[in-house]
Amino acid sequence: MSKSQKSQSADSSNRQVERIVRHLPGQDTRVETGKVQFGDDWSGVFIRGDNAQYYSNVLRKILKNKIDDPMTEVTLNDLIKLIVQLGHY
Numbered sequence: 001m002s003k004s005q006k007s008q009s010a011d012s013s014n015r016q017v018e019r020i021v022r023h024l025p026g027q028d029t030r031v032e033t034g035k036v037q038f039g040d041d042w043s044g045v046f047i048r049g050d051n052a053q054y055y056s057n058v059l060r061k062i063l064k065n066k067i068d069d070p071m072t073e074v075t076l077n078d079l080i081k082l083i084v085q086l087g088h089y
Helices: 003-019 049-063 072-085
Strands: 032-038 045-046
Touching: 049 072
Parallel strands: none
Antiparallel strands: 032 045
């Protein structure tokens, strides 16, 4: 796949993700960032909007090889723990 095709594919994937918003009934308690399971479906990760900004910034720094502060390292470790939880049932 050429660089142009990869870029177009990534752009297409990003647009698709942006369009997929599932509106679910409100919860009695606030759903926090973490492992979530609906019924008997597979577990997934829910990332609150306020946490998503930190995670996206950390991932950008990683891609640029710029892990230059303790908060970035802590946030990255939190994200890793969150993803690893999916493998534990």
